[in-house]
Amino acid sequence: MAFSLFTNSCKVLLLLALLSSFNFLAVVCVEFQVGGDKGWVIPPSKNSHLYNDWASKNRFKVDDTLRFEYKKDSVLVVTQEEYEKCRSSHPMFFSNNGNTVYKLDQPGLFYFISGVAGHCERGLKMIIKVLELESPSQSANQTTNSTSSQKSGALPMAGATYSLTSMMIFTSLLGALFA
Structure with missing residues (x-):
């Protein structure tokens, strides 16, 4: 009985050590409301750089989304040259x-x-x-700045994606401990 109790205590301690040493990578995707509550509209003449100013205050990552809300208009994704000329006969989107x-x-x-x-x-x-994918430590630093993103029209999406490899390793170790 004493041996069984000692073995279970060791398993619990080992499990706690494993949990504290794992760095789970959480990638949270964000949906940005382009232009905040104004939406995608012609900016006032005194602020023709409104959208680039808005974009420069946000941090965009792969898998984030942009929501454009507008009336009687359209959104095109174009090349740099077409952007500079303000026209596109063959947009990418x-x-x-x-x-x-x-x-x-x-x-x-x-x-x-x-x-x-x-x-x-x-x-x-x-x-x-759009920035390159970040390391776990950079991702943790960005989480602390999430309130400033929300003020500028960023909305966290419902789900978070976890590192599949880390989860599989953790699950395997947990199964081996309590088998």
Whole structure:
């Protein structure tokens, strides 16, 4: 009986040690409301850089999404050259449904313009820089800044994705301990 009690205590201590040494990587995807409560509209003439200013205050990662809300307009993803010229005959993405959600699927620069004549020239355009995937320590640092992202129109999505490899290793060790 004493041996059995000692063995169970050792298992519990070993389990606690394993739990404290694991770094679970949690990647939280965020949905950004483009332009905050104003949406995707022609900016006032005095602030033609409204959307790039908004974008520069946010931190975008792979798998985050952008929600564009608008009336009688459109959203196009274009090349840098087409962005600078404010026109595109062959956009990489087009939507005009008034409530467009666009997933940022890779790191790098994304160029968005309005497809309505004259709107891009009046400032309805934006460049988004999507960052490379982060390490667990960078991800933990970013979590502390989540309230500032929410103030700028960022909404955490419902789920979080956990590192599958870490979960599988942990589950295997747990099974071996209590088998």
